[in-house]
Amino acid sequence: xxxxxxxxxxxxxxxxxxxxxxxxxxxxxxxxxxxxxxxxxxxxxxxxxxxxxxxxxxxxxxxxxxxxxxxxxxxxxxxxxxxxxxxxxxxxxxxxxxxxxxxxxxxxxxxxxxxxxxxxxxxxxxxxxxxxxxxxxxxxxxxxxxxxxxxxxxxxxxxxxxxxxxxxxxxxxxxxxxxxxxxxxxxxxxxxxxxxxxxxxxxxxxxxxxxxxxxxxxxxxxxxxxxxxxxxxxxxxxxxxxxxxxxxxxxxxxxxxxxxxxxxxxxxxxxxxxxxxxxxxxxxxxxxxxxxxxxxxxxxxxxxxxxxxxxxxxxxxxxxxxxxxxxxxxxxxxxxxxxxxxxxxxxxxxxxxxxxxxxx
Amino acid sequence: xxxxxxxxxxxxxxxxxxxxxxxxxxxxxxxxxxxxxxxxxxxxxxxxxxxxxxxxxxxxxxxxxxxxxxxxxxxxxxxxxxxxxxxxxxxxxxxxxxxxxxxxxxxxxxxxxxxxxxxxxxxxxxxxxxxxxxxxxxxxxxxxxxxxxxxxxxxxxxxxxxxxxxxxxxxxxxxxxxxxxxxxxxxxxxxxxxxxxxxxxxxxxxxxxxxxxxxxxxxxxxxxxxxxxxxxxxxxxxxxxxxxxxxxxxxxxxxxxxxxxxxxxxxxxxxxxxxxxxxxxx
Numbered sequence: 345x346x347x348x349x350x351x352x353x354x355x356x357x358x359x360x361x362x363x364x365x366x367x368x369x370x371x372x373x374x375x376x377x378x379x380x381x382x383x384x385x386x387x388x389x390x391x392x393x394x395x396x397x398x399x400x401x402x403x404x405x406x407x408x409x410x411x412x413x414x415x416x417x418x419x420x421x422x423x424x425x426x427x428x429x430x431x432x433x434x435x436x437x438x439x440x441x442x443x444x445x446x447x448x449x450x451x452x453x454x455x456x457x458x459x460x461x462x463x464x465x466x467x468x469x470x471x472x473x474x475x476x477x478x479x480x481x482x483x484x485x486x487x488x489x490x491x492x493x494x495x496x497x498x499x500x501x502x503x504x505x506x507x508x509x510x511x512x513x514x515x516x517x518x519x520x521x522x523x524x525x526x527x528x529x530x531x532x533x534x535x536x537x538x539x540x541x542x543x544x545x546x547x548x549x550x551x552x553x554x555x556x557x558x559x560x561x562x563x564x565x566x567x568x569x570x571x572x573x574x575x576x577x578x579x580x581x582x583x584x585x586x587x588x589x590x591x592x593x594x595x596x597x598x599x600x601x602x603x604x605x606x607x608x609x610x611x612x613x614x615x616x617x618x619x620x621x622x623x624x625x626x627x628x629x630x631x632x633x634x635x636x637x638x639x640x641x642x643x644x645x646x647x648x649x650x651x652x653x654x655x656x657x658x659x660x661x662x663x664x665x666x667x668x669x670x671x672x673x674x675x676x677x678x679x680x681x682x683x684x685x686x687x688x689x690x691x692x693x694x695x696x697x698x699x700x701x702x703x704x
Numbered sequence: 705x706x707x708x709x710x711x712x713x714x715x716x717x718x719x720x721x722x723x724x725x726x727x728x729x730x731x732x733x734x735x736x737x738x739x740x741x742x743x744x745x746x747x748x749x750x751x752x753x754x755x756x757x758x759x760x761x762x763x764x765x766x767x768x769x770x771x772x773x774x775x776x777x778x779x780x781x782x783x784x785x786x787x788x789x790x791x792x793x794x795x796x797x798x799x800x801x802x803x804x805x806x807x808x809x810x811x812x813x814x815x816x817x818x819x820x821x822x823x824x825x826x827x828x829x830x831x832x833x834x835x836x837x838x839x840x841x842x843x844x845x846x847x848x849x850x851x852x853x854x855x856x857x858x859x860x861x862x863x864x865x866x867x868x869x870x871x872x873x874x875x876x877x878x879x880x881x882x883x884x885x886x887x888x889x890x891x892x893x894x895x896x897x898x899x900x901x902x903x904x905x906x907x908x909x910x911x912x913x914x915x916x917x918x919x920x921x922x923x924x925x926x927x928x929x930x931x932x933x934x935x936x937x938x939x940x941x942x943x944x945x946x947x948x949x950x951x952x953x954x955x956x957x958x959x960x961x962x963x964x965x966x967x968x969x970x971x972x973x974x975x976x977x978x979x980x981x982x983x984x985x986x
Contacts, residue, residue, distance in 0.1 A: 513849035561936025
């Protein structure tokens with residue numbers, strides 16, 4: 345057994361003091377540092393743009409995670425981890441708010457906690473069964489049919505053109521789990537039905553499947569980007585932010601603001617955030633409020649090609665085809681029954697697997 | 705007695721890991737598969753009533769087709785993988801000089817590190833309907849939009865994994881084979897083909913079955929390959945399971961499909977093991 349000298353003892357004491365002082369300093373710095381949250385965002389332009397907004401402030405330190413697939417794909421993971429989801433701020437859209445509202449996972453949003461909510465149209469706010477607002481909207485987006493002009497064999501002018509033999513293998517049709525099946529709601533509306541009477545759409549889509557025109561079924565938004573940009577397919581149904589970004593590199597014709605007789609209807613939805621219970625809710629609300637102020641809301645939506653929700657934010661020219669005045673809203677736009685749609689996903693997907701996929 | 709005690713003690717950590725990470729999650733899946741799903745909810749709600757509907761709804765022509773499609777394409781890929789892998793393995797194990805043996809094994813192992821997405825998109829960009837070879841395919845009358853063509857492309861994707869894995873398994877089996885047995889057969893008048901068919905192949909049967917089963921496992925559980933190369937028109941069981949769990953949040957239905965898939969796979973392994981035992985001549 346060795347015995348330490350007096351010099352060793354003093355050296356040790358000095359080291360311990362230095363470590364203790366360092367720890368104390370770190371603690372002091374920590375106390376002044378930003379509050380930390382975990383936020384889930386879509387990849388690509390979405391996360392790039394929101395990071396630019398986050399860089400403008402220092403109150404909230406954000407650890408970013410990305411959605412793996414559509415907005416619904418993260419919900420099972422939250423359920424598995426509930427009541428400690430490890431996520432404070434979750435990006436999503438209308439159907440996800442319905443599901444989150446039903447599960448009771450959302451921290452109630454109020455104007456006191458998110459003052460910029462006062463400048464956002466109240467119609468965009470989604471409430472749970474207790475009447476609490478569950479979302480903080482940030483973008484109004486449109487979803488509609490479009491085609492790639494330089495790859496289409498002819499100018500597509502009506503929905504029935506999808507059955508044209510010249511479009512053999514050229515239609516990219518989204519699966520019902522994508523876009524909350526609005527693509528089939530569009531077919532139903534054209535054939536005299538609606539989201540509650542989808543039978544005409546099933547008939548049409550079976551005809552389309554038998555025709556051989558469906559070259560690929562999109563199971564994720566990335567399928568739209570890769571299939572259309574590679575030239576595999578030329579016509580599809582997707583969110584405006586995707587088509588606008590595609591239009592920056594290839595010639596895209598957006599089939600919006602067309603006569604209802606053509607069958608090309610546009611659907612509007614809103615994207616935004618939900619603050620989940622059980623985490624750092626104050627910091628999450630604080631950041632969301634900062635991000636939807638007029639300047640930041642305009643900058644973010646300019647980047648992702650969406651329409652800002654803050655009435656004081658400036659709208660970019662590039663997305664004018666997604667902006668509708670009152671008259672145009674009546675003429676071209678259809679707002680579906682989101683709560684109903686959010687309950688039909690399972691049944692529609694099963695029917696798709698049983699009746700349509702075997703015909704493809 | 706003390707030795708037995710130490711052995712049990714040594715086994716405990718492994719048993720604990722299996723119970724915690726395999727048995728327990730599988731029991732959760734089994735329990736979920738018998739729960740009633742309420743549309744619009746995430747999975748089954750707490751205390752959801754028990755049901756067998758998640759299994760009975762699979763008794764539908766379309767789902768038979770999905771199961772058959774998955775197992776048949778995986779079977780094709782596994783058989784082709786063995787046919788391609790056996791001569792390569794034989795060459796590496798028996799005929800190649802030591803430096804080439806090392807280089808070949810390194811190259812095959814290196815190939816396994818290549819990202820699945822890179823492999824799949826490379827096939828898509830080459831053989832897809834807008835791929836580099838698409839004009840040539842169309843010129844020789846191949847319909848690149850047809851279902852049969854999609855099947856072929858998916859099998860090609862599965863072979864990307866099955867061939868290297870089979871080669872690695874078969875190298876070991878061939879190396880364990882005593883070459884003097886073949887030499888003895890030939891010295892007694894058997895032709896090269898006869899000695900290969902009656903000595904080499906039967907003595908490698910366990911390796912062949914192992915390679916086949918591993919290839920089948922990779923094929924049946926493939927997700928990205930059918931997801932991208934199947935163009936959403938050809939779906940594997942794993943794609944259905946993913947859709948149920950992640951896209952429509954119907955865990956009970958996804959769990960039921962998973963359980964059926966697992967039972968079928970266990971049956972397959974049992975049949976193949978019995979077959980290997982009956983053919984084994986070692």
